[in-house]
Amino acid sequence: MARAAYIVCYDVADDRRRTQIYETCRGYGERIQYSVFRCHLSPTERVQMEARLRELLHHHEDQILFIDLGPVDGRAARCIVSIGKRYTPPDDGPVIL
Secondary structure, eight states, X not given: OOOEEEEEEEEOSSHHHHHHHHHHHHTTEEEEETTEEEEEEOHHHHHHHHHHHHHXXXXXXXXXXXXXXXXXXXXXXXXXXXXXSOOOOOOOOOOOO
């Protein structure tokens, strides 16, 4: 299956939930800013990640965004532009869950 790159970011009101969501996101990708992750996901991994996150968030207080950057080997490889400190894309090594 082709992998796609996603920006996953969250705004979570509760410290405990925020920590749980952070840990979940960390299992799927690389943190690029405080509550922003870049994840290279297969379709199956995307569904699994979304399911885990849905269980954790409070649907009336919290928000998680998935921004599809496209195929990892396509546009997603060059679509993040950094101002200031240089952005280094994640290594495409093995993903450990």
